[in-house]
Amino acid sequence: MTLWAHVVPFGDSTWTLPLAAAIALALLLAGYRAHAARWLVCFSAGIAMIVAGKLVFDLGGWSLPSIGFYSISGHAMQTTAIYPLLFMMILSAFGTRAARWGFYLGLAAALFMAITLLSGNYHTLSETLAGLVVGGAVVCSYLRWQLSFRPAHLASLVLLPLAAAVLVDMHGTVNPAKAALWQRAAHWLGATEKYTRQIYTDPASGMRLVSVRLRSILSSCSP
Template sequence: MTLWPLVIPFGDSSWTLPLSASIAIALLLGGHRARAVRWIACFGAGLAVIVAGKLAFDLGGWCLPALGFYSISGHAMQTMAIYPLLFMLLFSALGPRAARCGFLLGLAASMFMAVTLLAGNYHTLSETLAGMVVGAAVVCTYLRWQLNLRPAHLSLLVALPVAVVLLVDMHSTVNPTKAALWQRAAIWFGATEQYTRQISTDPVSGTRRVSVRVRSLS
């Protein structure tokens, strides 16, 4: 058994959405209202790009098979956007140098997620890189932030998302919501087909193959 399925949930929306909300709340309570709003806006814009890309493929079949590009990796985007800021804020209690080390640790975590996505056949290289690029665009908005939050506010960064995940079945909440929104989007755009792609590795040659399936919505 590999460790990849254990790592993937840390980039899933059922975990990253509460985590992104906890960052905004910690910034807001710490007196950084403008930065909290900026974080929500930038992270929301990143999510919008991911959703737009997935809709383009899922409902329209838009893709670049020659590049192995079918949709932008939301896992790669969210980990790249969230974890550098998360660790930077947590380590900031120890000083500016520690905050920079935290930022680098967050980048390392996002890189490990990228490797996991590739090794586990969750995404192709181009999809993963595209997600990292979108996440990096969000990262660039807070590279020069020098924040000093109180320990009580810093504790929210971990305590709040953990509490949400433990008290609320986020998978049972997020996944049906996604499915309902996708159905609504199909109606809005008049889509008649839904596209899905699957990545597999040949056990003999080790060659990775991508297959696209089309399902009629009518």
């Protein structure tokens, strides 16, 4: 397994959704109700954009092949939205300057995820940049926020994701739920075919190419 395959799961919903919930809980425990509500609304809006974009391509084939854009990268969006705020909150226990550096550390993690997505042929450059922009829009309103957390408030940032990892099979819960919602959306929209895109590197020229395929939803669902 390559380095990229080890990094990518940290931007997957099975890991980021518990972190997003932990951030909201920590904000509520610290008395930042308005910030918690804003976080949930903004993060949910970002997720909605990702889902809408994927449905538009998967079921309708909409894309901009001239710039290599087929859908917004959910990994890039969630990483950019979550990790700067998460690290900022954790390091706020050491003061305002440490909190600010935590924000920059989270941005560095998001950029590293972006490089991972490109190097591993998970997303194109335009898809990754779009994810970074949407995630940045979610989190940047917190950049100049003056934090005041106690260690007890921040405990949920560790305990909730750990509890989700130990007590709940997130892959067994999130992935079937996403598949079921996708199938229901296809039924509502009357879609019978699904578009998929694959990024690969041409061994002869070394160029990165994109292949788009169309297949029947019924055949893809059959055992």
